[in-house]
Amino acid sequence: MFNPQLTPEGHLKHLLTIEGLPPAILFQILDRATEFEAVAHQEVKKVPHLQGKSVFNLFFEASTRTRTTFEIAAKRLSADVINLNVNASSQSKGETLLDTVDNLSAMQADMFVVRHAESGAAHLIASHVGPDIHVINAGDGRHAHPTQALLDMYTIRHFKKRFENLRVAIVGDVLHSRVARSQIHALTTLQVPEVRVIGPKTLIPRNVERLGVRVYHDMVRGLKGVDVVIMLRLQNERMNGALLPSRDEYFKYYGLTPAKLAHAQPDAIVMHPGPMNRGVEIHSDVADGVQSVILKQVTFGIAVRMAVMSILAAPTPHSAA
């Protein structure tokens, strides 16, 4: 099927999902991010790649962390950044999603960074905008959060050097998680031989095995021998109701404690896309422990987002990767 995020030449035009992207593009982004990581340590933390370009952070769903890292990334690339929290303004006045996009396009936007509560919103916008505008999906419903997955891959490569010999476990609410879906696609694309998902049946989507993962409901068995543990955020509204009886019971069976982590490889790293619920999906001793690389993820997130934006703004062949 036609891939809406690539140009006919195979360059990245939009970043909507990891699914369907060739490994070369993922490596191109990771390698570019390595170059940009150095920028953070310069005295002047700026490069000119996006000079004169306008990046619109179009957030239809509240977010602080993701929006901020995109903003920093764009500013380090010398772009003009405009932040819009659309929930509060036009949507409540009845303006449609595409009307909002049209209006902002008319202000000569070059790039949209979009977050929306409904799956497929970024695809819809990408199919609607003019040929010179690039769309980055910063999270759509339960579907995809590709830059998060890329920064996770960056983190894994940073600590583990390669992907082909790893066992990775993703733990928690996979059903509602766009992060987990993008991570699964990224890990399988990068040839990670074993990807596991761990959680109660109510939080694991049907047929998820088709994405190339193994399902575990017993966390201890699922963590046995893994090199990377990725914890997912459990949203408050899932905790009381028909999906889970209580946060205490969830923590008992699926919270990451030092005792459970001991079943993973001794040098396993622990990741979390944030924001964390301490005492719900992760014990503070683990979150702040030596195996945790959670804050490094945040740092790497800026370089990875710079890499994505710079590649979209100036597509170049990725074969060098």
Next chain:
Amino acid sequence: MKIHITHGRVIDPITQRNSQSDLFIAAGKIVALERCPAGFTPNRVIDARGKIVMPGLVDLAARLREPGYEYLATLESEMVAATVGGVTSLSCPPDTDPPLDEPGLVEMLKHRAHGREQTNVYPLGALTQQLQGLRLTEMGELYDAGCIAFSQANAPLLDTQVLLRALDYATTFGFTVWLQPQDAYLARGGVAHDGEVASRLGLPAIPTCAETIALNTILQLVRETGARVHLCRLSSASGVDLVREAKKEGLPVTCDISINHLHLTEHDIGYFNAHCRLVPPLRSVRDRAALRAGLIDGTIDALVSDHAPVDVDAKQLPFEAAEPGATGLELLLPLTLAWARSEALPLVTALARITSAPAKILGIPAGQLSPGQPADLCIFDPEREWVVTPKNLKSQGKNTPFLNHLMQGKVSHTLVGGFIIHEDARA
């Protein structure tokens, strides 16, 4: 007006006729086939050389959007779509605004629909007031006003006691009840089949058991009450199995599926194509195969357009937020022909699913070409190709998963009660 249709291939599923034959119409009725009756001098001769003459289509599910949703479509626009599609009788579900739950509303609709020579409209009355699933409607009064059966449309009927009583009450008068089997709780919030595609795209899902649980409940209530029930829009293989067993058991049930479910699966959603946002959801490849088999073996009686014109804006939304439904009146015939071709089915068998079989469910004198029957018929060119584009569709709704698809088979003439209500100048 006397009409003589010459040189066409006449296909009539009821009599299994499939041969070149002339057809003679007078005073709104078919008066003869093959031989010209003595003293018959036509006012009009239609040359149907190279074309097929068949009973007008009977569509069991076409939303005309009146009253209440005139911004989506009007009776005028959709009646034109019906005639262009060769549909000469249709039944419309009660999911209007307000719902068809009062005799006055039905009379008004009948009056508007019968203002001139056009497709026969058979409204379905609401089974419960406001379709809220709480209190029964005045079914007797609604029947007298022109309702042909009673339906809950897509609205949930959560209270099984109300459903039992509705079936009992309808059966008192011998009315048929039309139900779409979908458990409202299991379907809650869902927009796609609980399969591979929904898992991948992160779409809230509707499991197959939403259909089978509702079907089991309905079938058990049919056993209990003896009610005659028409099951609307099956979507799953296990649903077809349940209906097959129920029919074997002798339960008085019939059922239909839509053209969309006959041809498409969850995979057609692709990258969130909102035209594939349908109720019930498109299911797996295996489900589609079972629906096709069921339609051939007669477990599924009728094929319907499930016509639902939707505004462009209401489809240009993320998949979950998009309004469900697809326009279909003009696609019912070509998609039936496409099915017949792909399954190598005789036309006389395939066309029964959109003529005689649905007419039987409605209990109306339509869907056949015998002398003495109302002259409701359609003539089409089986070879003519056309592309589904917004411009080519007469319906106000341009929303269909088949947009830009090539169709084979185009209606050249539609006759209702002996009146030519559609004539394609190019044909």
